[in-house]
Amino acid sequence: xxxxxxxxxxxxxxxxxxxxxxxxxxxxxxxxxxxxxxxxxxxxxxxxxxxxxxxxxxxxxxxxxxxxxxxxxxxxxxxxxxxxxxxxxxxxxxxxxxxxxxxxxxxxxxxxxxxxxxxxxxxxxxxxxxxxxxxxxxxxxxxxxxxxxxxxxxxxxxxxxxxxxxxxxxxxxxxxxxxxxxxxxx
Amino acid sequence: xxxxxxxxxxxxxxxxxxxxxxxxxxxxxxxxxxxxxxxxxxxxxxxxxxxxxxxxxxxxxxxxxxxxxxxxxxxxxxxxxxxxxxxxxxxxxxxxxxxxxxxxxxxxxxxxxxxxxxxxxxxxxxxxxxxxxxxxxxxxxxxxxxxxxxxxxxxxxxxxxxxxxxxxxxxxxxxxxxxxxxxxxxxxxxxxxxxxxxxxxxxxxxxxxxxxxxxxxxxxxxxxxxxxxxxxxxxxxxxxxxxxxxxxxxxxxxxxxxxxxxxxxxxxxxxxxxxxxxxxxxxxxxxxxxxxxxxxxxxxxxxxxxxxxxxxxxxxxxxxxxxxxxxxxxxxxxx
Numbered sequence: 001x002x003x004x005x006x007x008x009x010x011x012x013x014x015x016x017x018x019x020x021x022x023x024x025x026x027x028x029x030x031x032x033x034x035x036x037x038x039x040x041x042x043x044x045x046x047x048x049x050x051x052x053x054x055x056x057x058x059x060x061x062x063x064x065x066x067x068x069x070x071x072x073x074x075x076x077x078x079x080x081x082x083x084x085x086x087x088x089x090x091x092x093x094x095x096x097x098x099x100x101x102x103x104x105x106x107x108x109x110x111x112x113x114x115x116x117x118x119x120x121x122x123x124x125x126x127x128x129x130x131x132x133x134x135x136x137x138x139x140x141x142x143x144x145x146x147x148x149x150x151x152x153x154x155x156x157x158x159x160x161x162x163x164x165x166x167x168x169x170x171x172x173x174x175x176x177x178x179x180x181x182x183x184x185x186x
Numbered sequence: 187x188x189x190x191x192x193x194x195x196x197x198x199x200x201x202x203x204x205x206x207x208x209x210x211x212x213x214x215x216x217x218x219x220x221x222x223x224x225x226x227x228x229x230x231x232x233x234x235x236x237x238x239x240x241x242x243x244x245x246x247x248x249x250x251x252x253x254x255x256x257x258x259x260x261x262x263x264x265x266x267x268x269x270x271x272x273x274x275x276x277x278x279x280x281x282x283x284x285x286x287x288x289x290x291x292x293x294x295x296x297x298x299x300x301x302x303x304x305x306x307x308x309x310x311x312x313x314x315x316x317x318x319x320x321x322x323x324x325x326x327x328x329x330x331x332x333x334x335x336x337x338x339x340x341x342x343x344x345x346x347x348x349x350x351x352x353x354x355x356x357x358x359x360x361x362x363x364x365x366x367x368x369x370x371x372x373x374x375x376x377x378x379x380x381x382x383x384x385x386x387x388x389x390x391x392x393x394x395x396x397x398x399x400x401x402x403x404x405x406x407x408x409x410x411x412x413x414x415x416x417x418x419x420x421x422x423x424x425x426x427x428x429x430x431x432x433x434x435x436x437x438x439x440x441x442x443x444x445x446x447x448x449x450x451x452x453x454x455x456x457x458x459x460x461x462x463x464x465x466x467x468x469x470x471x472x473x474x475x476x477x478x479x480x481x482x483x484x485x486x487x488x489x490x491x492x493x494x495x496x497x498x499x500x501x502x503x504x505x506x507x508x509x510x511x512x513x514x515x516x517x518x519x520x521x
Binding site: 024061064065086 | 193196200203204207208210211214215217218225284285286287290292294309310311349350514515516517518519
């Protein structure tokens with residue numbers, strides 16, 4: 001009987017070592033994927049939430065008219081675009097180059113907030129992005145592609161944003177739907 | 187090479203990498219939880235500010251102006267506390283007159299609400315409702331819970347010309363749920379159409395303040411109530427009005443006393459009664475418009491029918507300006 005390391009022992013030891021390394025590698029890879037997925041999911045949720053918050057912020061002040069100048073709440077009302085008006089400086093007029101005129105636009109899978117000539121992307125990879133309009137009875141008003149006319153816009157009592165992001169490689173779908181009543185329209 | 191010396195660093199490296207991954211996941215989760223908590227805090231503060239504003243608007247008494255809101259706690263304009271609001275706990279605010287035309291009356295309200303660790307401020311413009319009155323068919327000066335209804339009441343809130351003017355059944359200084367309960371309990375005596383909106387809790391109509399305004403409008407007397415076709419008229423009856431025959435009227439009828447119906451009165455417009463309203467068995471009161479009462483008794487042993495008529499309300503409002511509820515005209519978040 002010989003003593004010391006034999007070939008069989010070396011092979012078994014190598015196999016066991018490879019197995020352990022493989023398991024560790026797989027575990028670390030899984031951990032990495034979980035981390036990346038969690039990060040992506042959190043980012044998608046944050047993006048959807050921020051988009052909703054920006055929309056809500058603008059919709060809540062639509063029609064703000066401290067100088068009683070007859071400011072309308074909506075300048076545009078289309079399925080893919082809504083523009084809110086608010087006399088923020090109480091001047092009695094709307095300066096369309098400032099936040100007094102703020103549009104939210106769904107185009108090419110992106111939701112953007114447009115102020116004057118500036119466009120701020122709020123969310124990318126949107127599979128659903130649509131604005132909906134409701135009258136005082138809660139009945140949805142379906143705008144034509146060219147948008148509601150002035151009388152139709154005046155009849156709108158609430159505006160909704162429906163947005164769904166993804167799914168992407170690292171996360172599933174993230175969606176939000178928010179309905180905001182237009183103030184001072186009762 | 188010693189195999190043990192190679193395995194140990196590899197194992198330590200693996201442990202270090204795994205620990206780093208675990209720590210990163212924990213940190214990511216912690217950040218998301220903190221963000222979610224902040225969002226909830228901000229949302230709660232926003233809800234608190236909205237609730238505070240709703241309370242301020244609902245607390246504006248029905249009137250012709252907004253002096254009660256602008257006068258501060260002492261209720262007197264031109265004093266040091268003008269514009270100071272005393273909304274509910276966790277909320278502070280002020281009110282002033284916004285720029286722009288003086289009429290119709292408007293006020294600018296700034297409120298700050300604190301909820302938990304969150305704080306939100308907003309600015310709002312409040313004014314008076316477009317429609318006179320409370321938007322109700324019956325606007326009672328006292329809770330109807332002790333009213334006596336052995337006859338029938340028919341309420342039709344559907345406006346014949348404009349569905350946006352459809353009226354609520356009843357407004358009174360009582361909780362809406364109590365009013366709903368009362369209407370349900372009186373279902374055998376009270377009937378309503380489908381377009382009649384739900385009852386609302388609202389302050390009493392300012393009957394005492396309306397009286398002098400009617401008097402200043404050189405009103406006609408009870409002779410304006412006629413058997414034939416009436417002409418819309420501002421009418422004031424000093425003292426009780428007893429109707430024993432069949433009469434018609436239109437415009438605004440202000441009864442500075444009790445209204446006692448033993449016959450039939452068909453009126454188009456607004457009837458305001460400062461005292462008791464009593465409809466005796468066999469008697470009928472039919473109103474196309476609205477009926478407002480003071481703090482007197484409300485006894486219906488005969489038939490009362492009230493249906494919405496926005497045109498009739500507008501005509502009455504043209505005879506003498508009517509009080510309106512406070513409404514929110516617009517708002518914006520300040521941060």
